[in-house]
Amino acid sequence: MPVNVKKLDPKFKFEVMEQPGGENITRCFAxxxxxxxxxxxxxxxxxxxxxxxxxxxxxxKEEVLKSDFIWLCxxxxxxxxxxxxxxKITDLMxxxxxxxxxxxxxxxxxVAQVDALKTHGGLYxxxxxxxxxxxxxxxxxxxxNPEEMTRIFERTGILEHIKEEK
Amino acid sequence: xxYALFLGCTVPVRGMNYELSARKVADRLGIELVDISDFSCCxxxxxxxxxxxxLVLSAKNLALAEKEGLDLVTLCSACASVLxxxxxxxxxxxxxxxxxxxxxxxxxxxxxxxxHFVRILWEKVxxxxxxEQITKPLSGIRVGAHYGCHYIKxxxxxxxxxxxxPVSLDALIEATGAESVWYDRKLHCCGGxxxxxxxxIALAMSKVKLDALKKEGVDALIxxxxxxxxxxxxxxxxxxxxxxxxxxxxxxxxxxxxxxALGIPPEELGFNLNRVKPKDLLAKV
Numbered sequence: 108m109p110v111n112v113k114k115l116d117p118k119f120k121f122e123v124m125e126q127p128g129g130e131n132i133t134r135c136f137a138x139x140x141x142x143x144x145x146x147x148x149x150x151x152x153x154x155x156x157x158x159x160x161x162x163x164x165x166x167x168k169e170e171v172l173k174s175d176f177i178w179l180c181x182x183x184x185x186x187x188x189x190x191x192x193x194x195k196i197t198d199l200m201x202x203x204x205x206x207x208x209x210x211x212x213x214x215x216x217x218v219a220q221v222d223a224l225k226t227h228g229g230l231y232x233x234x235x236x237x238x239x240x241x242x243x244x245x246x247x248x249x250x251x252n253p254e255e256m257t258r259i260f261e262r263t264g265i266l267e268h269i270k271e272e273k
Numbered sequence: 274x275x276y277a278l279f280l281g282c283t284v285p286v287r288g289m290n291y292e293l294s295a296r297k298v299a300d301r302l303g304i305e306l307v308d309i310s311d312f313s314c315c316x317x318x319x320x321x322x323x324x325x326x327x328l329v330l331s332a333k334n335l336a337l338a339e340k341e342g343l344d345l346v347t348l349c350s351a352c353a354s355v356l357x358x359x360x361x362x363x364x365x366x367x368x369x370x371x372x373x374x375x376x377x378x379x380x381x382x383x384x385x386x387x388x389h390f391v392r393i394l395w396e397k398v399x400x401x402x403x404x405e406q407i408t409k410p411l412s413g414i415r416v417g418a419h420y421g422c423h424y425i426k427x428x429x430x431x432x433x434x435x436x437x438x439p440v441s442l443d444a445l446i447e448a449t450g451a452e453s454v455w456y457d458r459k460l461h462c463c464g465g466x467x468x469x470x471x472x473x474i475a476l477a478m479s480k481v482k483l484d485a486l487k488k489e490g491v492d493a494l495i496x497x498x499x500x501x502x503x504x505x506x507x508x509x510x511x512x513x514x515x516x517x518x519x520x521x522x523x524x525x526x527x528x529x530x531x532x533x534a535l536g537i538p539p540e541e542l543g544f545n546l547n548r549v550k551p552k553d554l555l556a557k558v
Contacts, residue, residue, distance in 0.1 A: 127324050128324070146461055146462045146464070146478055146481070147464075147467070147474060147478070149481075150474050150477045150478060151471070151474050178321075178467075178470050179467055179470060179471060179474065180466075180467075181422075181462050181464055181465075181466035181467045181475075181478070182422070182423075182466045183422040183426070183462035183466070184422055184423075184426035184427050184436070185422075185426075185460075185462070187426070187427055188426055188427070188428060188436045188437070197427070201320055201321060201324060202324075204321040204322070205321070205322070205323060205324055208321075208322050208323065213322065214321075214470060216469040216470050217318075217319075217321055217322050219469070220318045220319070220322075220469070221318075221319060221322060224314055224318065224319070228313060228314075229282040229313065229314055230282035230283065230314065230318055231282055231283070231286045231287070233285070233286065237285075237286055240289070241285065241289065244289055244293055244543070245293075246285070246289060246292060246293065246296075247308050249280070249285045250310055251313070252311070252313060255313065256313060256314070259326070259329055259330065259333070259376065260326065262329075262376050263323065263325055263326040263329055263376060264323075265319065265322060265323045265326045268322065268323065269322075
């Protein structure tokens with residue numbers, strides 16, 4: 108990916124550092140331990156944690172936040188455990204995703220997940236059928252509270268970010 | 274031993290065999306699991322969207338267990354990690370706790386602990402004590418242990434087992450009399466975290482481990498997380514079709530394996546809900 112110097116935002120890394128999880132990004136000395144052990148990178152080269160960190164440090168704000176690749180971290184913590192500089196890369200990826208959401212670039216999969224939580228009070232709907240099946244197995248009934256979930260979401264403002272994308 | 278049982282979203286719908294076997298095993302071992310009906314989502318699904326909302330959801334659940342004066346135990350590894358991480362952050366940072374508590378009806382005071390059920394078996398019961406209760410040793414059964422990611426990592430939050438060379442699940446498997454077989458890519462991630470983002474990558478990640486297990490010819494893979502099981506068992510047929518290969522590898526929850534060794538009949542351990550039927554394994558018991 109070519110670097111357009113005129114488009115770089117030197118303040119981007121500080122914005123990332125203000126996010127919970129982004130604090131240690133400037134510690135990176137680009138050793139590549141993260142990328143070498145990454146199970147996602149092994150399958151698809153679009154995801155490359157060392158490159159993502161370098162792009163943030165260079166100030167490639169739009170390219171990072173608009174990208175598909177920041178959503179590809181599987182959160183396995185392999186790089187997080189092995190990083191000699193304690194960059195806490197899994198937390199850093201969470202910080203980048205949170206920031207992308209604030210700028211209106213949420214991945215549709217997460218719009219669907221938030222929607223499911225709001226509608227069903229959980230990731231999956233608990234239909235009568237499910238509770239009947241549970242009762243047959245001697246398992247207690249599951250009750251969900253979508254109203255409470257919606258109330259929490261309204262208070263934290265998470266729904267606003269999701270509206271922006273739509 | 275008494276704990277609040279946190280089921281989360283996936284276990285009570287897609288992992289009833291896990292829940293059933295965990296409850297039976299706990300009962301047999303004298304571990305009391307208390308159901309709290311107001312428990313909701315752990316917060317994991319919204320962490321990528323807004324970490325504050327995830328913390329509020331975690332804290333809400335922690336406060337409910339705290340109100341009952343109970344430590345919290347999960348069956349799902351993702352629930353365990355997000356709740357344990359939130360718990361540590363809220364305990365250490367009083368200012369953060371105050372901010373999060375403003376969003377809650379019941380404030381969280383930071384007085385409880387979060388455990389994965391398997392960690393309870395490892396730390397509070399112990400493989401030696403388990404061994405003494407085994408009535409049907411599973412000798413001759415060879416299985417692969419799948420630790421998954423969020424049961425042991427981040428180690429700065431957990432710290433009870435080595436993230437690069439864990440031993441707890443192997444020791445618990447061996448306590449049943451079964452053999453925990455070494456296999457390549459034992460600590461590999463199932464890919465479940467990105468199934469909804471890029472299914473192709475997620476399935477290819479699961480394939481890596483299924484290939485390694487096939488090579489060793491194990492009787493089953495032993496899972497301790499509902500989402501890892503969705504990947505290795507629920508999606509096994511799809512992986513076979515996508516990559517034109519065959520596995521037929523049963524995936525058992527550890528609690529099912531332990532239940533068999535404790536002499537609990539298979540039909541009480543939810544084996545009819547296992548998608549890849551472990552017929553050969555059950556015949557060996």
